[in-house]
Amino acid sequence: MKRKFRHCARRAGPLRPAAVARPGRAGLLASALFVLLAALAPALLPAPARGENLERQRDRYLEAESALRRGQLSRFEQLKQKLFEYPLYGYLDFAYLRKYRKKATAEQLREFFRLYNGQPIATRMRTAWLQELARRRDWETFLDFYWPQTSTRLRCHEIHARLKLGREPEQALEDALELWMVGHSQPDACTPVFKALYAASVLSADHIWQRIRLAFAAGKPSLARYLARQLSGGDRRWVERWYQAHRRPTAALTSNWAQHDSPLVREILAHALIRLARHKPAQAAQHLQRLEKTHRFTPGRRGEVLRRIALSAVLSDDPQADALLARAPDDGQDHDLAQWRVRHALRRQDTAAVLDTIGQLAPALRGQDEWRYWEAWALDRQGQRGRAMQIYGELAEKRSYYGFLAADRLQRDYAMNDRPTPARRDELRQLASWPAFRRAHELYLLGRRTDARREWYAATRQMEQRQLELAAVLAHRWGWHDRAIITAAEARHWDDLALRFPLAHRDTILAAAARYRLDPALIYGVIRQESAFMEDAHSAVGALGLMQLMPATGRQTARALNIRYGGNRALLHSSHNIQLGSAYLNHLLTRYKGSPVLAAAAYNAGPHRVSRWLPRKQAVPAALWTENIPFRETRHYVKQVLTYATIFDWRLSRTITRLSSRLSDIRPRD
Incomplete structure (x- = not known):
């Protein structure tokens, strides 16, 4: 579906809160101009700034922001009136209202939302305004401005407002129950709503037990313990036993209360067994075998426990993994365990077991490149070369990890399948003239990357495939490589290699490669997988920048090199990172x-983990070792980095290092 963007009407003066407004001739003129512009809004076109170049307007915009920060409102308004045609004009209104929102009126916000409806600044302002109205406890106005939200905090405020005003209280309590019934704690804004649930006697003991089970399943035992305060004394004791079973499973499995057989006892014991199996799967299996003699576990619960024990045994390469896998029933639904049966057979290089376990996979899984490659590998080792070569040949036509491995088996050139995106200059010029793209580009040039990405998302979220392809090309030509890569992926446009694997920061990367005796393609591969060239990337765990360095790693590395670290924000500077x-x-x-395999694995999961994963006795082929990396993320990461390094070899017009030559055998731990 095509998305049409229309240039929003703008008024010359700021949207001033009444408490700080300075009425006078200028204010009246501004008001009159606003009325005129609002009436003409449909006719306004997304024309570029006229009369002076964008660089001058950009400087003036920054000056206006500075004046607003210093509280120089007259100067701010004077500068703002000269920026009417600048793409980021609305951001000045947004900044003004957000700064003075505590004194803003509902009418001023209505004007703002009318002018900038559909833009990211409207969404952000609505969130800030709703939070302000909740702070004021102005629930009537809150509901007038409320739109459906993903924010749990605002959803709780909305339910609270309905309860306060008596608007469909029964439905409000049902909505509150939905937010309450989760396995984690909710924001403080939900507290009055949840108190209303308790006060209205909506929550039964069954409801509380249901949430307690969710909390334990989510690994939130303290929440379960807190919820138990609402239960009877007898029930509280059982929740405390469950809490202790979560923390100390071995002690719980041999406690006096564990000798009794009841549905709740079995549920708690199953939880304890699964917790124990994470680190001691064989011991968990022994406890289960003992408990089965006195406790009537249902087939479903017993099967779940056995599957979790078997999976833990395989992941940790436990010596008893074969026996534990054999005990675990195959319910046809646990696809994770089914694939680990194959990996375990690969670890033992048991070709018959590899073929057998691949044959037991669901058809959709069995047809994936990963398992087709290993099926060909097992067939080849069994002497069934005809069928193996056929599968290798089909895979070698693909630009992928398994495609490159298959091409190495066949000693073929890699199929890069590069297909540049056709894009006419007039198509790109028209796309670049859209107001949302003009705003995104200006924000990008100003270094406001988060705001720029918000505008880009708003512009592209309802685009058709061809428009997305053009947008990816546009971002690439702007040098905004992370948006180009992500937008191409949204278009499922995989084959423009210049766009998806840009040679950004080339001089810096080549210099670093020479200094540290590294393969530049490997550096590129890490950057492409870590951040997709997003220079200001922040991960959930705190990693920063192009190569997603943790601050502690950055400091330690800088100290080893005897160079200035420069603080965490310095990691967002591309050359330093x-x-x-x-x-x-x-x-x-x-x-x-x-070993690039081990280095990539350690870069992602940490050296301490990789050292634990090394073979115990003898060297293992790197491809087999990679398949048995316990962490799904790290397993995928290693394959992607090596694949991307191969593609960047091609992009750098270098002699391509064969993937197999990067897969030297993994030697046992010292």
């Missing part, structure tokens, strides 16, 4: 004797 990230990658390669 590449220098430290490349040095750390070199450190890992040195530690793991030049």
Whole structure:
């Protein structure tokens, strides 16, 4: 579906809260101009700024922001009136209202939302305004402005408003129950709503037990313990036993209360067994075997416990993994365990078991490149070369990890399948003239990357595939590579390699590669997988920048190099991040004797984990070792980095390093 963007009407003066407004001739003129512009809104076109170049307007915009921060409102308004045609004009209204929202009136906000409806600043302002109205406890106005929200905090405020005003209280309590019934704590804004649930006697003991079960399943035992306060004394004791079983499963499994057989006891014991199996699967299996003699576990619960024990055994390469896998029933639904049966057979290099376990996978899984490749590998080792070569040949036509592995088996050139995106200059010019793209580009040039991404998302979220392809090309030509990569992926447009694998920061990367004796394609591969070239990338765990360095790693690496760290924000500077990230990658390669597989795994999961995953006795082929990395994320990461390094070899017009040559055998731990 095509998305049409229309240039919103703007007024010359700021949207001033009544308490700080300065009425006078200028204010009346501004008001009159607003009325005129509002009437002409449909006729306004998304024309570029006229009369002066964008660079001058950009400077004036920054000056206006500075005046607003300093409280120089007359100067702010004077500058703002000269920026009417500047793409970011609305951001000045937004900044003004957000700064003075505590004194703003509902009418001023209505004007703002009318002018900027559909733009990211309207969404952000609505959130800020709703939070302000909740602070004022102005529930009538809150409901007038409320739109459906993803924010749990605002949803709770909305339910609270309905309860306060008596608007469909029964439905409000039902909505509150939905927000309450989760396995984690909710924001403080929900507290009065949840108190209303308790006061209205909506929550029964069954409801509380249901949430307690969700909390334990989510690994939130303290929440379960807190919820138990609403239960009877007898029930509280059972929740406390469950809490202790979560924390100390071995002790719980041999406690006096565990000797009784009841549905609740079995449920708690199953939880304890699964908790114990995470680190001691064989011991958990022994406890289950003992308890089965006195407790009537249902087939479903017994099967779940056995599958979790078997999975833990395989992931930890437990010596009893074969026996534990054999005990675990196949319910046809646990696809994760089914695939680990194959990986375990690969670890043992048991080709018959590999073929057998692949044959037991669901058809959709069995047809994936991963398992087709290993099926061909097993057939080849069994002497069934005809069928193996056929599968290898089909895979070798693809630009992928398994495609490259298959091409190495066949000693073929890699199929890069590069298809540049056709894009006419007039198509790109028309797209770039859309108001949302003009705003996104200006914000990008100003270094306001988060705001720029919001505008980009708003512009592209309802685009058709061809428009998305053009948008990806546009971002690429702007040098905004992370948006180009992500937008191409949204278009499912995989084959424009210049767009998806840009040679950004080339001089910096080549210099770092020379300094630290690294393969530049490997540095590119890490950057492409870590951040997709998003220079200001922040991960949920605190990693920063192009190469997603943790601050502690950055500091340690800078100290080792005897260079200035510069603080965490310095990691967002591309050259600094590449220098430290490349040095750390070199450190890992040195530690793991030049193995790109182990270095990539350690870069993602940490050296301490990789050292635990090393073979115990004899060397293992790297491709087999990679398949048995316990963490799904790290397993995928290693494959992607190596694949991307191969593609960047091609993009750099270098002799391509064969993937198999990067897969030297993984030697046992020292």
